[in-house]
Amino acid sequence: MPDSNQELDARGLNCPLPILRAKKTLNGMAAGEVLKIMSTDPGSVKDFQAFATQTGNQLLDSSEVNGEFHFFLKKSD
Amino acid sequence: MSEKSLTIIATKGTLDWAYPPFILSSTAAALGYNVTMFFTFYGLQLLKKDLSLSVSPLGNPGMPMPMAMDKWFPVLGTAIPGMQAMMTGMMKNTIKTKGVATVAELRNLCLEADVKMIGCQMTIDLFDIKHEDLIDEIDLGGAATYFEHAGESNINLFV
Numbered sequence: 001m002p003d004s005n006q007e008l009d010a011r012g013l014n015c016p017l018p019i020l021r022a023k024k025t026l027n028g029m030a031a032g033e034v035l036k037i038m039s040t041d042p043g044s045v046k047d048f049q050a051f052a053t054q055t056g057n058q059l060l061d062s063s064e065v066n067g068e069f070h071f072f073l074k075k076s077d
Numbered sequence: 078m079s080e081k082s083l084t085i086i087a088t089k090g091t092l093d094w095a096y097p098p099f100i101l102s103s104t105a106a107a108l109g110y111n112v113t114m115f116f117t118f119y120g121l122q123l124l125k126k127d128l129s130l131s132v133s134p135l136g137n138p139g140m141p142m143p144m145a146m147d148k149w150f151p152v153l154g155t156a157i158p159g160m161q162a163m164m165t166g167m168m169k170n171t172i173k174t175k176g177v178a179t180v181a182e183l184r185n186l187c188l189e190a191d192v193k194m195i196g197c198q199m200t201i202d203l204f205d206i207k208h209e210d211l212i213d214e215i216d217l218g219g220a221a222t223y224f225e226h227a228g229e230s231n232i233n234l235f236v
Contacts, residue, residue, distance in 0.1 A: 014176040016104040020186050023107035041176075054108045 002060045002072045004036035005029065011040045011068065018044045019051055022073065026057060029075050034060065037071040045069055082111040082230040086223065089236065090122030092130040092165060092180065093140075098123070098236045099183035105232075106190035113226040114187070116215075117197035121204070124196050124211045128181050131165040143167055188214050195222060 008025050010018035018039045025035055037048070045062060048071045052059035056076040063070050083105045087098040098120075102112045116124050123130075134140050134155040142150075154160070172179065178186075187194070194215045200206070201217065216222075227233045 012176045014178075016100050016107075017176070017178050020103055020107050024189075051108065 001063075001070075002034055002074075004072060005033040006035050008035060008037045010044070011038055013039070014041055015043050015047065019047055022048075022051070022071075023055075026073065026075050031075050031077045033075050035073045035075065037073065039069045039071070040067070042069070044071070048073070080109065080111060081232075082113070082226070083232045084113045084115065084223070084227045084230045084234070086115045086117060086233075086235045087120035087123055088118050090119030090130065092132040092168060094236065095123050095128075095130055095180045096183070098234075099180060099187055101234065101236075102192050103183055103186045103190060106187065106192050110231075112187070112190075112192040113195065113223075113230070114192060115195045115197065115218075115223045115226075117200050121196060121200050121206055121211075123180070123184070124194065124215055126210060126212055128184075130180060131161055132168050133161045134164050135161070140164075143171075184212075188212075193226075 006025060006029060008021055010021050013021070018037065018041055022035065022037050029035060037044075048059060048062060051057070052073065058074040058076065060072040060074050061070070062072075083102070085098045085102055089095070098114060102114055106112050122128075132140075134142065137155075138152075150157070150160075194212075195218045196211060196215045198217045198219055201208070
């Protein structure tokens with residue numbers, strides 16, 4: 001599991017809120033820093049992949065932990 | 078990454094149909110798109126400071142009815158006075174319990190992300206909509222203004 005600089009609890013939120021909150025949090029972070037996001041929205045698995053592909057932020061890890069989805073996004077330069 | 082752009086024409090003013098334009102616009106903005114929304118006809122309701130949007134089961138057979146209500150109320154029952162208020166209340170409740178954003182929240186996220194919002198001048202004249210009833214962050218314009226953005230845009234949607 002990668003280390004993270006910041007965490008975002010998006011549990012209980014539905015599409016598109018996890019992505020929007022993640023984007024907002026990343027805006028306040030420095031390039032190279034890692035954001036850990038916790039979500040309960042199954043749709044967020046594909047959405048975070050798509051978010052990473054389109055924004056250039058790197059999805060370091062995506063996993064399911066006890067019915068929750070955890071993502072590690074590294075902010076792009 | 079090259080900058081892409083999206084325009085959406087929002088023409089509907091009900092609680093359910095308020096979602097697609099705001100969800101797509103806020104998400105596109107988060108993905109780095111330049112987004113322009115054009116609000117015309119009933120879509121102007123989505124620009125009101127006071128968002129009092131309703132959803133109606135009337136003429137909407139695709140709407141899932143809670144508690145098998147469609148069995149108890151035949152089609153004509155959806156026209157009973159108070160049914161629209163009841164369905165709107167129920168949907169707002171479901172939106173809350175399912176963690177879905179409110180329309181006002183999504184609109185604010187769009188504004189924060191610099192989504193450009195244009196209200197249709199003709200509709201404002203047609204329905205005598207008061208400027209002071211609309212949010213301040215919008216511009217007004219017409220079809221030509223829309224095409225100024227749409228002609229340069231990668232994706233243009235009509236909702």
